[in-house]
Amino acid sequence: MLTKGTRILLTACILSSIVFLSGCGQKAAATQPNTGEKVNVVFWDENAGPDRTPYYEVLIKKFEAQNPNIHVEYVGLPKKSAKQKIDTAIAANDLPDVSGIQTSWIADFAARKVLLDLDPMFDKWSEKEKISPSIIQSNRDMVLDKKLYQIPNTMNMEILWYRPDWFKEAGVKAPENWDEFFDAAEKMTDKEKNRYGFTIRGGDGAAIQLPRMMFAYSGYTDFFDENGKCRINDPKHIEFVKKYLALYKTFTPKSDVTNGYKEMVTAFDTGAVAMVQHNIGSYSEQKKSMKPEQYAPLILPKTADGKMIQEGGNTIGYGIYNTSKHPEEAWKFISFLCSQESQSYWNQSIGQIPTHLDSLKEPWAKELPHMQLAFKVLSDPNLRFYQPPMYLPEYRSILDQTGDPGIQAVMIGKKTVEEFLNEWAATFEKSKQKYDAYIAGKK
Structure with missing residues (x-):
């Protein structure tokens, strides 16, 4: 049986050990890098298919390499049922962070107040002046409050x-x-x-x-x-x-x-x-x-x-839902998709017209017959839009x-x-x- 003096001595040793180990733990925690968990950004592609999805896979991989703290969770929706699936998600309050937004959906989604106003982030974006101003204005004109709810990365003709x-x-x-x-x-x-x-x-x-x-x-x-x-x-x-x-x-x-x-x-x-x-x-x-x-x-x-x-208004782009818990990371992703480099890769691959003015100046756009036709039409004084x-x-x-x-x-x-x-x-x-x-x- 331990004597009283021995018990006191043993208790002191244990307490000293705890303090020492605690100090070691604090020191170790301070010296090890704290990378934290990756932010998961859920992206619903509203027009998934074998002729488009592989190009998103390439872009997402590149984005994640540039932003190692962000993981993009890709979900492909067939074009025919995409709007219905998003409507169901709105009713259930179970929306992704980002989705492809057809231009004809903007007014509907804005009226239902499910989209985030992108103006504050767009205003700070270094490439904002490069996105066709007439297309941006067209998007604003579709909604009552004239706010920007979609950034277009491609236009059609x-x-x-x-x-x-x-x-x-x-x-x-x-x-x-x-x-x-x-x-x-x-x-x-x-x-x-x-x-x-x-x-x-x-x-x-x-x-x-x-x-x-x-x-x-x-x-x-x-x-x-x-x-x-x-x-x-x-x-x-x-x-x-x-x-x-x-x-x-x-x-x-x-x-x-x-x-x-x-x-x-x-x-x-x-x-x-x-x-x-x-x-x-x-x-x-x-x-x-x-x-x-x-x-x-x-x-x-x-x-x-x-x-x-x-x-x-024949454009397609991306919007952020106002239920997103990661709007900053979501903006990083859609601004990446709308950047010159991404737009050039995407539009060259699927054969549509970039909305980024610098992408329109690249050699690939001048070599394709349908792009030449687009340039011809867009520069013709007899062109009118309804x-x-x-x-x-x-x-x-x-x-x-x-x-x-x-x-x-x-x-x-x-x-x-x-x-x-x-x-x-x-x-x-x-x-x-x-x-x-x-x-x-x-x-």
């Missing part, structure tokens, strides 16, 4: 892709105006060879593409007239849609009524059709499937008085829920062109009236 080899063989001129377009659709149809002159997008996304052709035909630049009447059912547009949808099954494939983007582009890539309406972004599909002499870009046909009409009402919170749903089924109804003979366009115009007008009433109430 609606064009026709055509088969120059077939046109040359048939002795048909590549169309420059609408009369030549309809003539070419007829002359390039050879049913014995199972070839059609054109393909119409009648399935998912049809209502996105049709107005671009309608306004290119009519030459209008305002979606609503001064009295708030929608231009969709203007006599010029009725005239055009009658001619355009009359091509179906005669000079276009029967399957067009349900064809979306992939089916439409596949018809062109596999040699079933001579012309297809899409945008510069499908260049990567053509490049993979066809020889260089088999495809070439054309501007949309000019109006009767020589104007070229393009849709305004502005779709993307500021309407219901804009995209009107395209999807009224436009797509309405186009199909006309193609299968269930509705007349007039019935469809009148209905579509009325839906837009009703939405605008609600929006205008809301604006008036805010003043």
Whole structure:
């Protein structure tokens, strides 16, 4: 049994050991680097697929190498269901930090107050002056408060892709105006060879593409007239849609009524059709499937008085959700994606137009035929832009829920062109009236 003196001595030794060890621990902690845990930034790609996702993988790897304290968690969403998945996440308050934001979503998301105002971070960004000012202003104009909720890294241009080899063989001129377009659709149809002159997008996304052709035909630049009447059912547009949808099954494939983007582009890539309406972004599909002499870009046909009409706001970019716990790291990521180097890599890979002015000056952009076409169009004094009402919170749903089924109804003979366009115009007008009433109430 220990004596009292021994117990006191032993206790003192133990306490001394604890103090010594504690000191050693403090000293060790002070000398070892404290790197901390990596910040996880969740990124939802709203248009994932084999023709785009691999390029994001390269960019993310490079970003993480430059920012070792940040990990980017990539989640790919199919384009067809992306908006629905994000809407579900908004309702569940379970959003990512960052996602790709289609331009037509900006007004809707801003009205629902789910996006972070990027102005404070954008104002401090060293490359802010290099992002096309007109595109940035266009984004601001889409929302009531004129704040910046999306930084665009790519822009698009609606064009026709055509088969120059077939046109040359048939002795048909590549169309420059609408009369030549309809003539070419007829002359390039050879049913014995199972070839059609054109393909119409009648399935998912049809209502996105049709107005671009309608306004290119009519030459209008305002979606609503001064009295708030929608231009969709203007006599010029009725005239055009009658001619355009009359091509179906005669000079276009029967399957067009349900064809979306992939089916439409596949018809062109596999040699079933001579012309297809899409945008510069499908260049990567053509490049993979066809020889260089088999495809070439054309501007949309000019109006009767020589104007070229393009849709305004045709950009895609990135936004940060206001539920993000890591907004600074999220901004680092999207500003990296919008930088000159990243934009050049991304746009060169997928074949779209950079919004970064320095990227547009690089040699690669001057070497590609569709980029040369874009530069030509953008510098032409006859170029005009029509502005779709993307500021309407219901804009995209009107395209999807009224436009797509309405186009199909006309193609299968269930509705007349007039019935469809009148209905579509009325839906837009009703939405605008609600929006205008809301604006008036805010003043």
